[in-house]
Amino acid sequence: MEKLAALSASLAQVVVPTIEEAEADEFPTDGEVTAQEEDRRKELEAQEKQKKLFEGLKFFLNREVPREALAFIIRSFGGDVSWDKSLCIGATYDITDSCITHQIVDRPGQQTPIIGRYYVQPQWVFDCVNARLLLPVAEYFPGVQLPPHLSPFVSENEGDYIPPEKLKLLALQRGEDPGDLKEEEDEDEDEDDEDDDNEGDGGKKVRPSAWPS
Secondary structure, eight states, X not given: OHHHHHHHHHHHTOOOOOHHHHHTOOOOOHHHHHHHHHHHHHHHHHXXXXXXXXXXXXXXXXXXXXXXXXXXXXXXXXXXXXXXXXXXXXXXXOXXXXXXXXXXXXXXXXXXXXXXXXXXXXXXXXHHHHXXXXXXXXXXXXXXXXXXXXXXXXXXXXXXXXXHHHHHHHHHHTTOOTHHHHHHHXXXXXXXXXXXXXXXXXXXXXXXXOOOX
16 A cells, blocks of 8 residues: 555656647747758768768878778778788788879888879878868878867857868868968958057058158
8 A cells, every 4th residue: 555655646746748838849840840951961961972082092001100090991981091011911002003192101201202192191081081071181291290180079159269270171171262261361460450550540540741851
């Protein structure tokens, strides 16, 4: 009886939604549903495109780079990869292969460059995957200071500060030339300098005095 009474008391505490509460539930409008479906479609398209990110590219890994991680990532996104066969089994071509497009190195000046291929640091591979596009290689050449890491899981809201590196990446993702951003920044700086000069003169332009005769 005690157990039954306790159970009855517990059931009595359960709140049953009223009809008014049920009617108060909000459902997305047709426009919101369409926007959500469009976002899902774009995301699926981006994921399918990312699976072929390195398709058609042929990589060679130098001894000093993290071979297992790089090989896994490159193959996962459609690329071909190999390394020195004396280092580990599984190599499918050697460093002299003329079809190699990218050689991953972490120590500059170790070998004579071969014309027709890019020499990049390992971070280029990881950053390309995070950005979902093939980034310009110039910032990843051996010996070059690498760009700061930008987390793909951070999204800025309107009005938030966005670092220049993120603005450049967003421009690349939109298919725009990041150089245009630099020109806009320079123009903004020039306008700010002009405003400061005008404020220093009391907001009035001062005419230069004539040279004494």
